[in-house]
Amino acid sequence: MTRRHSLLQSASPPCAAPQPVAAPGLWSRARRTGLVAFTGAALVMLSGCVATSGPRTFEVQENFNSATTFSRLFDATPAQTCEASRRALLSQGYIIAAQTTDLVEGKKSFQPDAESHLQMTVRVVCVPEANEGKVSLGFVTALQDTYALRKTNNSASVGVGAIGSVSLPFSASSDSLVKVGSATVTRDTFYENFFDLVKRYLVIDQEQAGQGQ
Numbered sequence: 001m002t003r004r005h006s007l008l009q010s011a012s013p014p015c016a017a018p019q020p021v022a023a024p025g026l027w028s029r030a031r032r033t034g035l036v037a038f039t040g041a042a043l044v045m046l047s048g049c050v051a052t053s054g055p056r057t058f059e060v061q062e063n064f065n066s067a068t069t070f071s072r073l074f075d076a077t078p079a080q081t082c083e084a085s086r087r088a089l090l091s092q093g094y095i096i097a098a099q100t101t102d103l104v105e106g107k108k109s110f111q112p113d114a115e116s117h118l119q120m121t122v123r124v125v126c127v128p129e130a131n132e133g134k135v136s137l138g139f140v141t142a143l144q145d146t147y148a149l150r151k152t153n154n155s156a157s158v159g160v161g162a163i164g165s166v167s168l169p170f171s172a173s174s175d176s177l178v179k180v181g182s183a184t185v186t187r188d189t190f191y192e193n194f195f196d197l198v199k200r201y202l203v204i205d206q207e208q209a210g211q212g213q
Helices: 002-009 029-049 078-091 188-212
Strands: 071-074 095-099 103-110 116-128 136-160 164-184
Touching (some): 071 188, 078 095, 078 116, 078 136, 136 188
Antiparallel strands (some): 071 136, 095 103, 103 116, 136 164
8 A cells, every 4th residue: 555655646747747757777778778878758748748749820811703793883983983982982971081073981880789789881983985085983881890889897995094095996997898709791782772873873864964055
């Protein structure tokens, strides 16, 4: 029983390197060779115990192709296309953050649940496609940012005579939105619906211009 107890106490931990035991007597060449091999095996065991972790890598997310998901041709000047895009965004509740003759940017907020917040940013760039400028190409990119609600508990300090201030765990908390994600919208139907809406406003504008003449 005593012998078994002593063996248990002398057992090495799982990742500990085994200690070489020198046999009494002469150190022969064979003994030295065996010690080198023993030390190499111990180093291999130690390397298995150390967890190595490098930076996480991702595959290339972009895949260039000839699809027209983000662009459409319009029978209008760049200024007319951007104006129709501005009206299309306004009709859906977007706030116009930037506007020029060839660029429109709108933002809209969403709240799918009590602790999540989404912000959609739609940017439209209008460039001439034909030399006469009566045909334009509209490029649209939508970016969706995701925010999460984070609650931080605060402790209040109370002054007590000779003791000074004492921090008490009152149930006071402050809420803040933290950005947790951002991604470009790639859904085809999203852009198709937007382009259809722009075309509708272009038709309305052209009809109004014709009536004015």
